Amino acid sequence: MSGRLAGWRLALRLGQREARRAKWRSLLVILMIALPVAGVTTVAVTYQTYDLDTAEGLDRRIGTEAAAIVDVQSGGAVRQGIDPDNASEWIDDPEGDLLDAAGVRSIIGDRPMLSMTDRTFDVRTDKGVSWVRGLQTDLSDPLAAGLARLTDGRLPKGDDEVVVNSALALRGPGIGEELLIPRGETDEVLEVVGIVESTTVRDDPFVAGPALPTDYPDEGSTWLVGGGPVTWPDIVDLNAEGAFVLSRSVVQHPSAEALANDKDIRPPSSAPQASELVIVVLIVVMVVLEVVLLAGPAFAVAARRQARDLALIAASGGTARQSRRVLLGMAIVIGAVAAVIGAVLGVVLAKLLQPLAQRQVSDWFGPFEVPWLQVLLVAVIGFAAAICAAVVPAWIASRQNVVGVLAGRRSESLPSRRSPVIGLLLIVTGIASAAFGSQNAFNGIPIALGVLLCVAGLLFILPALVSLAARLSAGLPLAIRFATRDADRHRTRTVPAAGAIAVTVVGVVTLGIAFTSDEAQNQASYLQSFRIGDGVVHQRHSDWGDTDPDQLATRWQNVAAQVEKAIPGSTATPTTGASIVEENRYLGVETDDGEEVPLDTALGEFGDLIVADPDGSLPPSASRALSEREVAVAEETLRSSGAVVFTSDADLVSTKSVHLIVREFSEESEEDRDVVTVDVPASYIEISDRVAPAHAVVTPAVVEKLGVEPQIRGLYVEDADISAEAQTDLDEALAAGQFSTTMQVERGYEQPDATLIAWLLLVTLGAVLMIGGALTATHLALNDARPDLATLSAVGARTRTRRAVAAAYALVVAVLGAVPGALVGFVPGIAISYPITTEGWPQRTDVDPHYLEIPWGIIGIVVVGLPLLIALIVAVTTRSRLPMVARVE
Amino acid sequence: MSEPVLRLTDVSRVHGTGAAEVHALRGVSLAAYAGELVAIMGPSGSGKSSLLTIAGGLDSPTSGSVEVAGQDLDEAGISGRAKLRRTSVGYVFQDFNLIPALTAAENVALPLELDGAGRRAAQKAARAALDEVGLDGFADRFPDEMSGGQRQRIAIARAIVGDRRLILADEPTGALDTETGEDILRLIRARCDAGAAGVLVTHEPRYASWADRVIYVRDGLVVDEAGETPDAALAEEVEA
Amino acid sequence: MSVKHALLALLEKPRYGYELRAEFEQRTGASWPLNVGQVYTTLSRLERDGLVEAGGTDAEGRSLYQLTEAGQAEVKGWFDTPVERTQPQRDELAIKLAVAVAVPSVDVGKVVQQQRNATMQALQGYRRQARSGAGDDLPGGLVLDRLVFAAEAEIRWLDHCESRLRRAAASSTAPEPVQPEGESR
Structure with missing residues (x-):
């Protein structure tokens, strides 16, 4: 062999031959590497396409013709980077005169300008009333070109004409129809003359026209500016007058000064959260290790297949390195092919999936874009994973017992005595690191490190565990004993497969503990506003114009009837409350000795005080929050003209009277002044961590004495347990009523869908990886x-024995991976539960500082259920006929 | 005289079809009686191994019938043949065919365990069989740790464990030196003397001479037979 | 090979004639019968040549023979010299086969098979002898083994003859279908 190249040439040639000879095995390895590469590439390309940088988004924000957009925000000076959306600062007090169009022209010269304003307002839809996003501008102006694409009809010509997007047209007003905008008693009417698609709004309802209604007076103004490029010095001048500018020329060709300024102002990207970091590290490690560990056994089998070739090489004078190269040569061939296939597949997939992905998000995607560097990186990682997967088998193969192999013995050496010790040390270090990280040190990086250490330690211990299992299997049924011993004899094949499963399980268990602990905390710290299944109805806008109490009562009665009709079996009760509305005045609730009655929890929905019926019965808004005994006590008190006071201090329960005080804070003297004080007998009810319906429930007489106007503040709806969809329908209907109200239903703590879906996806991914790993290992084992x-x-085995043996193989590998994996998974899982569940605001005494919830169900499924499922799959899919030919080896 | 333990009647075996058709056996009939060892000799490719795989139910004849211990193999079906291999027929291969993951005793106990015997009982029988072949003390070793002769002894122990009536040995000495081969034949012979029927396929006259009868096979046909049938042998012994 | 040298070698200690014969037969596994007369004739010839001498009688009055110095030298010389590989003697079997091949009317295969059968039966006979205990002691076992090996060699040679004959027949007549067969070995 002359020189290095010659050595590699032989290795690559042998590797290529072997890869071709064992087509199916090679294909399996290629798939195992190419699929993750393709998956990650697809995600990277899709995200890059979805993600808009300022340059890409420019046309969407300023159209295709305008030179810049000028947005006057402040009366004082401001500062900005290249894109004011990413970097901006208010320097001076914003109070002051805002720049007008003439002012802008005075700075950047006389240019064409087009006013443009974003608005939000209500419009009537088929179901009721809905918010829309509005763009008030003249779309027919040349400067507006590219802001919206007309798909049907024409652009508005007069102030009473608008265009809408298809999302809104589908829900009501289409071309030629009227767009109704509720304005108090009457509706404002505009005519829809066309359908457009906005460049920025996709799924939300959208309206554009030259004159749109608004609830608020304009603050600041925005103009599209034409003419020549708006330069960085122009921007600096406009900034000085309180205007932000997005300039096409500056974005496309930023000057050094602009770049410096941008770097200066742009806020540093925030450091990732501890828990997020751990999860990302976990997933990356899981995927890379998975590839390495799943491809590993395939290479191990190849190594044994080639053992004879390698032994011959050694016998004819080859060095260990040359032997290693033969297998590495195969890994290079396969890894390169797989990485290229994966990358190409990923890009193609991303292209094909783009329409599907677009449907999932409400923003428009940018131009199709491939982040080549990232794709290359992913491909290189895939390639490296293939090499890594082959390294251990290659190393072992190069050190094999030449005589033994040539003589046909196929035993493996004993596992090293040192490796379990190293493994234990690694795990102990990992535990220590995780424990350190659980105290929120260094953003939880030690937890991530702990995960790595524990997983590495586990991989070191696994060979010893496999041997131990083989030794312990003596008393087990034949098939399992056979499978366990065989697994031990082929540790280079078994350990990576079990390792892959273990890594998966570590991930699932860690995330499972994190997830359920977080949920436990959310559940425990959830504050319900009122009894679960009940609802409240409030007015939609604070201002209803007239306040004639009788008319108000009638209106509420109508709404109550509407609600009761919509929700069969419910009872809607108008509830009267009293709040102090005058500025600087507030309500004081004190005991006889002048101490304020403590009430730490949030207040209910009907004001400071709930006003009881004159007959002394407790309104449902209060009674539904209390026990029967408390209700009895409360009504007794109310009948004797007393007050029912809610407190979070249990010691006050025996107190018998209360001072209700209307206080005024004087700005001149900076002192409180008692305006009215009312002393009444009272019963106190300890509310602990429940939401208090109000400070107190009082009789109408008491309210009158306090000089506060009682008012019906809403409906309390008992037994309003309806579906979310029905509630949305009812809410839209209530909003559309002349007397616009909105309804809210207490459903208790609800798991956010997104978290649940992410969690289910992870568990599914884990299960798929586990099943895949075990099936691969079993297939290889059976082949062997x-x-x-x-x-x-x-010797007379029954036909079903093959099934039993195959199932036992799968079971052994799955259990050997799942059980240690689950145990190790507890370490980062418990550690991560600390940072995840300690963030609680506001601080509450009744909520534990730390929640730990072990998802025994999931762990049980992973450790017991999945292995059995895998064994079952293998048993069902294995041909039961044993090969009848005697061995040919 | 008694029924033979193994009876092949006009057995033919054809591999492949059409141009690739190969006649491994062309109408072979033979019988092996309890207490006798029959050797089958012939050059490689003569069909002697096909004969044995068919006798052991590992392969089925294209035509003709095979009876083991009075049972027709074709009628027995796949599971019936498997049962026969577990209980009545012991097979010894040239390259031992031990399962490397199992200890010597476990390998020997295999047919019993596969037949559903209790682990303890199977182990006891296995150890007894190992004693019989002179491997007491090696029960818990793995095949890899033993010499070729020892491995073949394990295989023989596996073939005789339980109450086997038929031992089929396919070149059992092929991978062994002369002395070790003689030892193996002595064990098989002893088993036959104890009442089993044995069929030995070999191409070595030295080992064939252990048999009571030697059957010559050429091109899938029985061409000649040396030695006496058991009756004649018995008669001679009575005279002597 | 000579009985003379074997007897000389056995006279390492003084023996009388009958004892000598029993010793010889025991050592050679009874596969080589000698009669007592032959023993005494040989002994007297050895005495004549000065290789042995009569040396008194035993308790029962039988005359004992023992080696002379010349005799001892002769024994040593015998063991020190390898047995000469004699020319293939007039081997009847070889000649019979050679002739059979030349004579068209003879079925050579049958000749071979008959011979093989006979040799196999002889071999089985040796085997039976061995199993009945005749070869249990070392010297007897060695002699028996010699016979087994010889018979085995003859059968192997016959096998070889057969396959050569078949090959010759195959190349002279229509080629017989080759039989790769289902056997893996």
Whole structure:
């Protein structure tokens, strides 16, 4: 062999031959590497396409013709980077005169300008009333070109004409129809003359026209500016007058000064959260290790297949390195092919999936874009994973016992005595690191490190565990004993497969503990506003014009009837409350000795005080929050003209009276002044962590004495347990009523869908990886065990024995991976539960500082259920006929 | 005289079809009686191994019938043949065919365990069989740790464990030196003397001479037979 | 090979004639019968040549023979010299086969098979002898083994003859279908 190249040439040639000879095995390895590469590439390309930088988004924001957009925000000076959306600062007090169009022209010269304003307002839809996003501008102006694409009809010509997007047209007003905008008693009417698609709004309802209604007076103004490029010095001048500018020329060709300024102002990207970091590290490690560990056994099998070739090489004077190269040569060939296939597949997939992905998000995607550097990186990682997967088998193969292999013995050496010790040390270090990280040190990086250490330690211990299992299997049924011993004999094949499963399980268990602990905390710290299943109805806008109490009562009665009709079995009760509305005045609730009655929890929905019926019965808004005994006590008090006071201090329960005080804070003297004080007998109810319906429930007489106007503040709806969809419908209907109200239903703590979906996806991914790993390992094992199965047949095994053996193989590998994996998974899982569940605001005494909830169900499924499922899959899919031919080896 | 333990009647075996058709056996009939060892000799490719795989139910004849211990193999079906291999027929291969993951005792106990015997009982029988072949003390070793002769002894122990009536040995000495081969034949012979029927396929006259009868096979046909049938042998012994 | 040298070698200690014969037969596994007369004739010839001498009688009055110095030298010389590989003697079997091949009317295969059968039966006979205990002691076992090996060699040679004959027949007549067969070995 002359020189390095010659050595590699032989290695690559042998590797290529072997890869071709064992087509199916090679294909399996290629898939195992190419699929993750393709998956990650697809995600990277899709995200890059979805993600808009300022340059890409420019046309969407300023159209295709305008030179810049000028947005006057402040009366004082401001500062900005290249894109004011990403970097901006208010320097001076914003109070002051805002720049007008003439002012802008005075700075950047006389240019064409087009006013443009974003608005939001209500419009009537088929179901009721809905918010829309509006763009008030003249779309027919040349400067507006590219802001919206007309798909049907024409652009508005007069102030009473508008265009809408298809999302809104589908829900009501289409071309030629009227767009109704509720304005108090009457509706404002505009005519829809066309359908457009906005460049910025996709799914939300959108309206554009030259004159749109608004609830608020304009603050600041925005103009599209034409003419020549708006330069950085122009921007600096406009900034000085309180205007932000997005300039096409500056974005496309930023000057050094602009760049410096941008770097200066742009806020540093925030450091990732501890828990997020751990999860990302976990997933990346899981995927890379998975590839390495799943491809590993395939290479191990290849190594054994080639053992004879390698031994011959060694026998004819080859060095260990040359032997290693033969297998590495195969890994290079396969890894390169797989990485290229994966990258190409990923890009193609991203292109094909783009329409599908677009439907999932409400923003428009940018131009199709491939982040080549990232794709290259992913491909290189895939390639490296293939090499890594081959390194251990290659190393072992190069150190094999030449005489033994040539003589046909196929035993493996004993596992090293040192490696379990190293493994234990790694795990102990990992535990320590995780424990350190659980105290929120260094953003939880030690937890991520702990995960890595524990997983590495586990991989070191696994060979010893496999041997131990083989030794312990003596008393087990034949199939399992056979499978366990065989697994031990082929540790280079078993350990990576079990390792892959273990890594998966570590991930699932860690995330499972994190997820359920977080949920436990959310559940425990959730504050319900009122009894679960009940609802409240409030007015939609604070201002209803007239306040004639009788008319108000009638209106509420109508709404109550509407609600009761919509929700069969419910009872809607108008509830009267009293709040102090005057500025600087507030309500004081004190005991006889002048101490304020503590009430730490949030207040209910009907004001400071709930006003009881004159007959002394407790309104449902209060009674539904209390126990029967408390209700009895409360009504007793109310009948004797007393007050029912809610407190979070249990010691006050025996107190018998209360001072209700209307206080005024004087700005001149900076002192409180008692305006009215009312002393009444009272019963106190300890509310602990429940939401207090109000400070107190009082009789109408008491309210009158306090000089506060009682008012019906809403409906309390008992038994309003309806579906979310029904509630949305009812809410839209209530909003559309002349008397616009909105309804809210207490459903208790609800798991956010997104978290649940992410969690389910992870568990599914884990299960798929586990099943895939075990099936691969079993397939390889069965392939290897063919002669032994033939022997079994020859000594009279039943036909189903092959199934039993195959299932036992799968079971052994799955259990050997799942059980240690689950145990190790507890370490980062418990550690991560600390940072995840300690963030609680506001601080509450009744909520534990730390929640730990072990998802025994999931762990049970992973450790017991999945292995059994895998064994079942293998048993069902394995051909039961044993090979009848005697071994040919 | 008694029924033979193994009876092949006009057995033919054809591999492949059409141009690739190969006649491994062309109408072979033979019988092996309890207490006798029959050797089958012939050059490689003569069909002697096909004969044995068919006798052991590992392969089925294209035509003709095979009876083991009075049972027709074709009628027995796949599971019936497997059962026969577990209980009545012991097979010894040239390259031992031991399962490397199992200890010597476990390998020997294999047919019993596969037949559903209790682990303890199977182990006891296996150890007894190992004693019989002179491997007491090696029960818990793995095949890899033993010499070729020892491995073949394990295989023989596996073939005789339980109450086997038929031992089929396919070149059992092929991978062994002369002395070790003689030892193996002595064990098989002893088993036959104890009442089993044995069929030995070999191409070595030295080992064939252990048999009571030697059957010559050429091109899938029985061409000649040396030695006496058991009756004649018995008669001679009575005279002597 | 000579009985003379074997007897000389056995006279390492003084023996009388009958004892000598029993010793010889025991050592050679009874596969080589000698009669007592032959033993005494040989002994007297050896005495004549000065290789042995009569040396008194035993308790029962039988005359004992023992080696002379010349005799001892002769024994040593015998063991020190390898047995000469004699020319293939007039081997009847070889000649019979050679002639059979030349004579068209003879079925050579049958000749071979008959011979093989006979040799196999002889071999089985040796085997039976061995199993009945005749070869249990070392010297007897060695002699028996010699016979087994010889018979085995003859059968192997016959096998070889057969396959050569078949090959010759195959190349002279229509080629017989080759039989790769289902056997893996």
